[in-house]
Amino acid sequence: MLACGSAADILGRKRLFVAGLTLFSLSSAVSVLTSDIIVLDAARALAGVGAAAVMTAGSAILATTFEGAAQARAFAILGSAAGAGLALGPSTAGLLVDAFGWRGVFASHLVVMVLVAVAVPMVRESRNPAAIRFDWPGIASFTLSLLLLMLGVLQGPQWGWSSAGTVLLLVAAAVLMALFVVAELRQARPMFDLGLFGQPRFLAASLVPLSLSFGFVCLVVLLPAYLTGARGMSVGRAGDTMMLLTLPVLVVPLVVSNLVRRGLSTRLVLSLSMLVAAGGAAWLTVIDQDIAVVSLIGPLFLIGTGMGMTAGLVDGVAITSVRPEQAGTAAGMFNTVRLASEAVAIAAMGALVLDVTRGRISAGLPATAVPPGGADAATIANKAVSGNLTGAADGLTGTARADFLDLLTRSYTHGIHVLLWLLVGIGAATGVVLHLLLRPREVGVTTTEQAEPVTVAVDA
Numbered sequence: 001m002l003a004c005g006s007a008a009d010i011l012g013r014k015r016l017f018v019a020g021l022t023l024f025s026l027s028s029a030v031s032v033l034t035s036d037i038i039v040l041d042a043a044r045a046l047a048g049v050g051a052a053a054v055m056t057a058g059s060a061i062l063a064t065t066f067e068g069a070a071q072a073r074a075f076a077i078l079g080s081a082a083g084a085g086l087a088l089g090p091s092t093a094g095l096l097v098d099a100f101g102w103r104g105v106f107a108s109h110l111v112v113m114v115l116v117a118v119a120v121p122m123v124r125e126s127r128n129p130a131a132i133r134f135d136w137p138g139i140a141s142f143t144l145s146l147l148l149l150m151l152g153v154l155q156g157p158q159w160g161w162s163s164a165g166t167v168l169l170l171v172a173a174a175v176l177m178a179l180f181v182v183a184e185l186r187q188a189r190p191m192f193d194l195g196l197f198g199q200p201r202f203l204a205a206s207l208v209p210l211s212l213s214f215g216f217v218c219l220v221v222l223l224p225a226y227l228t229g230a231r232g233m234s235v236g237r238a239g240d241t242m243m244l245l246t247l248p249v250l251v252v253p254l255v256v257s258n259l260v261r262r263g264l265s266t267r268l269v270l271s272l273s274m275l276v277a278a279g280g281a282a283w284l285t286v287i288d289q290d291i292a293v294v295s296l297i298g299p300l301f302l303i304g305t306g307m308g309m310t311a312g313l314v315d316g317v318a319i320t321s322v323r324p325e326q327a328g329t330a331a332g333m334f335n336t337v338r339l340a341s342e343a344v345a346i347a348a349m350g351a352l353v354l355d356v357t358r359g360r361i362s363a364g365l366p367a368t369a370v371p372p373g374g375a376d377a378a379t380i381a382n383k384a385v386s387g388n389l390t391g392a393a394d395g396l397t398g399t400a401r402a403d404f405l406d407l408l409t410r411s412y413t414h415g416i417h418v419l420l421w422l423l424v425g426i427g428a429a430t431g432v433v434l435h436l437l438l439r440p441r442e443v444g445v446t447t448t449e450q451a452e453p454v455t456v457a458v459d460a
Helices: 004-012 013-033 035-066 068-100 103-122 136-159 164-185 194-198 200-229 237-248 249-259 265-282 296-310 313-320 323-367 377-385 397-436 438-448 452-459
Strands: none
Touching: 004 013, 004 035, 004 136, 004 323, 013 035, 035 068, 035 313, 035 323, 068 103, 068 237, 068 249, 068 313, 136 164, 136 323, 164 194, 164 200, 164 323, 194 200, 194 296, 194 313, 194 323, 200 237, 200 265, 200 313, 200 323, 200 377, 200 397, 237 249, 237 296, 249 265, 249 313, 249 377, 265 296, 265 313, 265 397, 313 323, 323 397, 377 438
């Protein structure tokens, strides 16, 4: 994402968009045709590069193509499109797999790319004349740092947090991140312009996806396993239940966009969105193995509404908080923060649930039977958190099996509750910080550097 942000400014936003579109399409075609898992993995990696180019250049194109109310609508539609992907993507993919096999999912990508390609000739080119070269030291150090950080967080529960392997990975990630910061500070025109975080609006916009990575995205990933494992739902029923969380993201962005155009404060919307999501997470702590689906409607809908209030709107705030010639860099930075925080948050919160669940299981094992084979608490917790509670109890029968499953379910539920209360704290704290960062006098200072139509679009 960072490299593509720089490339968009240097090579041209439309040119990079077309390059990303082409790479993503070719990679999807290879994914449809191959029968080799290694080739498929490589194709998906290249598709990720193409997607990074499309997302980054696309955001910059919107920022430089539209002005005023049209720009606000464009980013609202972008937010609703993202919401549609979250809400309908998994279920649609499931239908495609049922109807055409796994290749049908990648074939659907090709169909969408053809539709996108039809619109490309209508897009005008733009670039930043002052951007002239790539920041290779920054690209390498940041990417490797993030890779090692994610690997360390993912493997920590398996290897042990104090193990040599985990410590080495985390220390190396920290060293590389420090080198990245040094490299960027020494660049005349850095790929990751740390100075942008000195602008309150851009910093505030970057904090929103960071918080929602914990408060929304983590639940999209972790809740289905709990619903199928501890609650005992079928995979289809769990998917339908998760729609309560994701469907608001389809509708709310357009509603909020209209309200902002009519005078509702962006500051109020973004601050309130964090508190709404935090409130939903607090309400969701009622969840347990016996909860009725109807009791999940309110908290899941509230969390989804908090996410929907920011979708599209926050993209516009981030990219229009900088000068137009910095749009590519800002889009790259913002999307990097968004996706990197999602990846790290999922890994970290998954590790948290696993650790808490394992601790509870360890404390409860002496009072109940242990499955044959002498499985330890870590192995048992892994199976439980992946949703395979019954598999963890294989070999036990009767009362012993029932008692053991009850221990696993209670331990897993406790892990989810700890996660949810942490999400409440993160959301509430972020809401307060956003309210302070987006104070009117700060907005005025920031937007004086921008064209008047952008000021109207953001603050209307």
